[in-house]
Amino acid sequence: HDWYSAYRALPDAQRPSARTYTIRALRPEQAEVDVEFVLHGDNGPASRWAMNASPGDRLAMTAPDANAEGPKQGYEWKPPQGVRRILIIADETALPAAAGILETLDDLPLKPKVEALFEVPRRDDVQPLPQAAKLRWLARDAEPACQHGELLMRALRDIDLQQEIVALGGFPSAVANGSEDALNQDEDAPLWDPATLDDSAPFYAWIAAETKVAMKLRRYLVNECGLPKQYVTSMGYWRLGKANG
Ligand SMILES: Cc1cc2nc3c(=O)[nH]c(=O)nc-3n(C[C@H](O)[C@H](O)[C@H](O)COP(=O)(O)OP(=O)(O)OC[C@H]3O[C@@H](n4cnc5c(N)ncnc54)[C@H](O)[C@@H]3O)c2cc1C
Known part of the structure; x- marks a missing residue:
């Protein structure tokens, strides 16, 4: 739950770049996730990674888990039931x-x-x-x-x-x-x-x-x-x- 504090505590030279992306689709049974990257150039680590990625490249992901205890986080789409x-x-x-x-x-x-x-x-x-x-x-x-x-x-x-x-x-x-x-x-x-x-x-x-x-x-x-x-x-x-x- 507290991955972010641990991440922040890493020395600057060791802390990997992190960016936020949307899970477009999730297939847990196949351990697959779809992410759609905007390729805006090699001026940022995420776009650069996506532009150059090839099968077998590795990255680490952290994501909210709907089954976890505690307040549900990770999405802000909350339409009211009476919305017209x-x-x-x-x-x-x-x-x-x-x-x-x-x-x-x-x-x-x-x-x-x-x-x-x-x-x-x-x-x-x-x-x-x-x-x-x-x-x-x-x-x-x-x-x-x-x-x-x-x-x-x-x-x-x-x-x-x-x-x-x-x-x-x-x-x-x-x-x-x-x-x-x-x-x-x-x-x-x-x-x-x-x-x-x-x-x-x-x-x-x-x-x-x-x-x-x-x-x-x-x-x-x-x-x-x-x-x-x-x-x-x-x-x-x-x-x-x-x-x-
Ligand atoms: C909740 C959330 C969900 C997101 N989901 C997605 C997603 O599914 N797909 C996706 O592509 N992005 C998504 N983003 C946006 C993404 O996190 C940013 O675009 C991020 O800055 C990309 O990181 P980077 O390492 O490529 O560039 P950075 O290192 O962050 O920025 C480097 C330079 O690139 C510029 N830049 C960053 N993004 C863009 C862009 N899109 N177009 C033009 N210039 C840009 C910045 O202005 C900066 O000058 C999401 C953001 C949030 C908060």
Whole structure:
């Protein structure tokens, strides 16, 4: 359970690089795990490893175990049971997580309307995914000089969320004022803000992307669309120009 303290305690020269990835699929009986790496160059140990890996190469993994005692950790997809509208927003690093999420949507009791915005580097990064959601693929190579997250923001602005919130009957006043906080979070701080809602919440937004992009998207939802911040999970999966280690 305390692998991380032991890892941190290693002398710098001995401590191996560690990065966080999503388990896209797990086949315990075959001792197999699928991980989908974004190959962004040889400027980071994980991407470099994946670009050069060949069968037989070794690495160490640590992962949450659903059967372990204690609080369940390791995933932040926790839709309320009464949810009627879901937004899933992901860049390429969060695509494996979002793809796994799409596979679970049929389990939600009220069959909510689900819309997913996926920004990927290239048109040929688009992959077949379950159709339980309305998927919008946004490829940066279709738009010259497009910055990370720009297409996500544009696509989000295209959705008439104000009108949808009215259609849901608005939000209980006890949560609606959650947007008063202007969300002026320190842009250099890590971003890991799970939604804090109960099962009566009608709306749930799940965002995972480059940290500043995820911050901007959440600010837009909360400050401009009036979505209670408690309804939004927002996570920085990586940081442009900065190693994650
Ligand atoms: C919970 C969680 C799940 C994740 N799941 C996945 C996953 O399934 N697949 C996946 O590919 N990533 C995933 N990520 C993101 C991944 O951990 C980061 O991209 C990480 O920085 C990659 O490590 P690295 O060693 O390649 O680069 P680092 O050493 O961390 O960074 C080196 C340089 O590369 C840049 N960089 C890092 N990532 C990217 C990128 N994607 N595109 C462009 N530049 C980049 C940094 O800005 C930095 O300048 C996940 C992150 C979290 C927190």
